[in-house]
Amino acid sequence: MVENRPWLNALTHLLLIFGIIVVIFPIYIALVTSTHEAEDILTTVQPWFGSEMLENYGTVLQKGKVSASGIPVGMMMWNSLIMALGIVVGKITISILSAFAIVYFRFPLRNLCFWTIFLTLMLPVEVRILPTYAVVANLGLLNSYAGLTLPLIASATATFLFRQFFMTVPEELAEAARVDGAGPMKFFFDILLPLSRTNLAALFVILFIYGWNQYLWPLIVTTDESMTTIVMGIQRMLYVADAIPEWNITMATAILAMLPPLLVVIVMQRQFVKGLVETEK
Amino acid sequence: MEKRCTFNNMWLPYFLVAPQIIITFIFFLWPASQALYQSFLIEDAFGLSSEFVWFENFEELFSDPLYLDSFYTTVLFSVSTTFLSLSLSLLFAVMADRVIKGEMAYKSILLWPYAVAPAVAGVLWMFMFNTGNGILALTLQSLGYEWNHVLRGGQAMVLVIIAAAWKQISYNFIFFLAGLQSIPKSMLEASAIDGAGPVKRFWTIVFPLISPTTFFLIVVNVVYAFFETFGIIHAVTQGGPYKSTEILVYKVYNDGFVGLDLGGSSAQSVILMIIVVSLTVFQFRYIERRVQY
Numbered sequence: 001m002v003e004n005r006p007w008l009n010a011l012t013h014l015l016l017i018f019g020i021i022v023v024i025f026p027i028y029i030a031l032v033t034s035t036h037e038a039e040d041i042l043t044t045v046q047p048w049f050g051s052e053m054l055e056n057y058g059t060v061l062q063k064g065k066v067s068a069s070g071i072p073v074g075m076m077m078w079n080s081l082i083m084a085l086g087i088v089v090g091k092i093t094i095s096i097l098s099a100f101a102i103v104y105f106r107f108p109l110r111n112l113c114f115w116t117i118f119l120t121l122m123l124p125v126e127v128r129i130l131p132t133y134a135v136v137a138n139l140g141l142l143n144s145y146a147g148l149t150l151p152l153i154a155s156a157t158a159t160f161l162f163r164q165f166f167m168t169v170p171e172e173l174a175e176a177a178r179v180d181g182a183g184p185m186k187f188f189f190d191i192l193l194p195l196s197r198t199n200l201a202a203l204f205v206i207l208f209i210y211g212w213n214q215y216l217w218p219l220i221v222t223t224d225e226s227m228t229t230i231v232m233g234i235q236r237m238l239y240v241a242d243a244i245p246e247w248n249i250t251m252a253t254a255i256l257a258m259l260p261p262l263l264v265v266i267v268m269q270r271q272f273v274k275g276l277v278e279t280e281k
Numbered sequence: 282m283e284k285r286c287t288f289n290n291m292w293l294p295y296f297l298v299a300p301q302i303i304i305t306f307i308f309f310l311w312p313a314s315q316a317l318y319q320s321f322l323i324e325d326a327f328g329l330s331s332e333f334v335w336f337e338n339f340e341e342l343f344s345d346p347l348y349l350d351s352f353y354t355t356v357l358f359s360v361s362t363t364f365l366s367l368s369l370s371l372l373f374a375v376m377a378d379r380v381i382k383g384e385m386a387y388k389s390i391l392l393w394p395y396a397v398a399p400a401v402a403g404v405l406w407m408f409m410f411n412t413g414n415g416i417l418a419l420t421l422q423s424l425g426y427e428w429n430h431v432l433r434g435g436q437a438m439v440l441v442i443i444a445a446a447w448k449q450i451s452y453n454f455i456f457f458l459a460g461l462q463s464i465p466k467s468m469l470e471a472s473a474i475d476g477a478g479p480v481k482r483f484w485t486i487v488f489p490l491i492s493p494t495t496f497f498l499i500v501v502n503v504v505y506a507f508f509e510t511f512g513i514i515h516a517v518t519q520g521g522p523y524k525s526t527e528i529l530v531y532k533v534y535n536d537g538f539v540g541l542d543l544g545g546s547s548a549q550s551v552i553l554m555i556i557v558v559s560l561t562v563f564q565f566r567y568i569e570r571r572v573q574y
Contacts, residue, residue, distance in 0.1 A: 008479060012376045016387045019373040023393055023450065026405035029416060033408070045416045094301040101297035106287050113298045120309045122561045126508040126530045127553040130537040130546050131312035131319070139307075151308040154301060167284070174286040184288040213398035215512035220538060231398045235516045238404065247408060254401050261396035269389055276395075276455055 027258070034252035041247050052248070060252045065237045073253050076230040081260070083148045083218065083229055084211030090153035091207055092200065099162035100188055104174065121156035125217050133220055143224040152217060158203055161278055165199050166192065202275030205268045209261045230257045313554065319547035338548035347524065348532070348549075355528040358442060359506030363499060366446035370453035371495075375483065377454075378461040388458075395451035399444075400512030406444040407517045410436075430518070434525025437518045441526050444517065445510045453498050460494035461487065500564045504557065529553060 033041055034057070036050035061074040101107075102114055125132065132151055141147030169192065177187040218229045228236070234257060237250045265272050320338055342348045377387055394402065409417045410430055418428040430437040464487060472482050511530045514520060520527035520535060527535070533553065537546030 005479075012379050013383075015372060015376045016380060019369070019376070020387060020390050022369070022447070023390055026402075026409060026447070027393070027397075029409055030405050041414055043414055045414065045419060094304065098298040098301040101294040103284055104287055105290065105294035107294045110294070113302055116302060116305055116310070120305050122558045123309050123313055123554065124508050124557065126511055127533070127550050127557060128309070128312045128316055129534060130543070130550065131315035132308055134315065135307060135312055150304065154304040154309055159301065171284065171286050174284070178286065178288070184290060184293060187288075209396055215398060215400045215515070216534065219515070231400050231512070234404055235400060238516065247414070250404070251408065254404050257401050258397045261398075262393060265392055265396040266389065269392065272392070273455055276452065277459060
């Protein structure tokens, strides 16, 4: 840095350590709580891990919380995974295709299509829940994976990201492809798609987290308990009249709910930061 | 910017945009227009007939003290969340920008909360503030302060603000850090030579230079607090106690799905749409260009 001041360097590290404590502490407490018996955390705080870890997680994965209808959390995670991957694959597919059409073709309704897509940027699910629910119900998609994913896969941000990226692809590539007699789809699959790899990875991270963490939408389109996703499943565990509140079970579920997206962020950190910064332009 | 070299094909481009356009129509434009239409209707108690009433639903909303309270709650909630989260992340970003050793370790851990769903973040903080066995509630109790967010509205509000701000730290941190790293080092060195200390340098050079990032983040955070925090409210307080944390999005859900007031809920949706659209337009038109020093 500009100058060397030992006390300032110490303060810097101190504040950053404070930041890390703020971030990790809630997760640590949840993790510790999930390794104890329910009785041990009724009136006291356990500062260190208990011995019930395997037992608790085994119960949670196979039986869930018995007093809250007992849906196995393993099943909830499976539902969440399918929903998240459905959203990732669906969003990427439809937006890369439409970006390709908008950038590489001239057709009469091109501008109209562009603005229609742009509009979706302004309409998050939360503001149109009731009528969207009605549409999904009329199509008979309640309690289905299609109902969970389809309404969430139209996205302007992914389309814009691909559009911007395609704009930076050198003209010569398309020209060369045309001279060599490649059709548009051959150009798309053999040149554009391989070039988009890093963007695809970045979008994968962002969209996976987005899909996995959905809450309001699964809450209203799934009434069948076998379709519960894990993030909404936790909520159902909170408000049950137990003899002993099983915080250990609830916290184990919370840990399992954050584990997959957290792993994705940790393992794919570079792509994650890239995706976050680029989808917001 | 347009491509010079394009492909010629009559039907292929339509085929390519079709999936996205169809989905947008079925799940976005059609429901949004339905919300608009229903907001002008009043249904009878059995849902058998409905009557076109123009702006009556809106007039009713704005003369309803509960709705106005919810508006006030939302503004309080989003302003506090935005302020808390932005100031903490700016502090961490400035520090992470300074630090030379262990930079990566700090950075990667500060990214974690982004992966945690709002509802889960809410549950984590709720447990720590749980009366009787939550670590923070017990600490406060030993300091002589009674914490019970199930009964006290103010405390419930503080709890959801903390949870919402915590979740957003990573996002703001990444953008602030990117903004800080784009400031030319020569500028800071020049002012250091002129005798400006670290604090003065921050307020006279760094802070003005990252103001575009700050304004961008303010809009994003307000949108986040308005809409994406539904999970936190629903899981932690359910809008209570006594509606003290009932933000607008929660009220749309509650009136529509629990209260089954179709017209009222649609009118609220329309108002929310107007808010998002104006925030988005504001962000596109003004923030990226005008705020440059």
